[in-house]
Amino acid sequence: MKVIQTKLDGCVIIEPKVFGDERGFFKETFQAERYKEAGLTLPFVQDNYSRSTRGVLRGLHFQKTKPQGKLVSCSAGEVFDVAVDLRPGSPTYGQWEGVTLSENNHIQFYVPPGFAHGFVVISEAADFLYKCTDYYDPADEGGIIWNDPDVGISWPFVSPLLSDKDRQLPTLRALND
Numbered sequence: 552m553k554v555i556q557t558k559l560d561g562c563v564i565i566e567p568k569v570f571g572d573e574r575g576f577f578k579e580t581f582q583a584e585r586y587k588e589a590g591l592t593l594p595f596v597q598d599n600y601s602r603s604t605r606g607v608l609r610g611l612h613f614q615k616t617k618p619q620g621k622l623v624s625c626s627a628g629e630v631f632d633v634a635v636d637l638r639p640g641s642p643t644y645g646q647w648e649g650v651t652l653s654e655n656n657h658i659q660f661y662v663p664p665g666f667a668h669g670f671v672v673i674s675e676a677a678d679f680l681y682k683c684t685d686y687y688d689p690a691d692e693g694g695i696i697w698n699d700p701d702v703g704i705s706w707p708f709v710s711p712l713l714s715d716k717d718r719q720l721p722t723l724r725a726l727n728d
């Protein structure tokens with residue numbers, strides 16, 4: 552497997568080894584020892600699976616006191632996935648990293664605890680799978696608005712389909728006021 556560091560310390564892009572043959576393909580999507588060597592040292596405690604249609608944007612979300620690290624991938628379709636560094640004191644605070652995840656590129660993206668995370672669906676529909684390093688706690692949920700001007704994410708869509716909750720998320724500036 553190939554591990555690519557990004558400008559956001561701890562955020563890594565992983566390209567698993569894909570074994571293709573006349574039947575199709577096989578790949579290991581997680582292996583504790585090898586992923587620990589890639590920097591994913593926290594144990595995973597929860598797996599999530601969501602399906603979304605084209606133009607849906609889920610995010611940008613985080614948990615305030617129980618931040619989740621997430622190993623994300625797209626098992627069907629294609630998404631543009633984004634992590635925003637919200638770690639207090641981080642030299643890249645407020646900066647973002649984006650990566651295209653798809654069933655065809657098999658790419659995984661690790662978003663450590665302390666980041667806001669979200670994605671927008673580029674294909675007709677997309678199945679999104681991810682492992683989390685802490686449990687979901689609805690009382691602990693936080694988020695920033697997808698098009699925060701101070702973050703300046705270059706989303707491939709200008710008018711995505713958002714949940715009511717996501718439409719009302721604050722800017723980073725408002726969050727810190």
Ligand SMILES: Cc1cn([C@H]2C[C@H](O)[C@@H](COP(=O)(O)OP(=O)(O)O[C@H]3O[C@H](C)C(=O)[C@H](O)[C@H]3O)O2)c(=O)[nH]c1=O
Pocket residue numbers: 599601609610612613621668669670687714
């Ligand atoms: C996240 C989550 C949600 N739910 C329930 C709560 C709601 O009744 C329903 C939909 O939740 P929500 O609209 O928050 O789902 P997403 O918008 O996909 O949220 C996720 O979006 C971005 C991409 C993230 O990185 C987070 O994992 C997560 O915030 O699933 C659960 O039961 N467990 C969970 O872990």
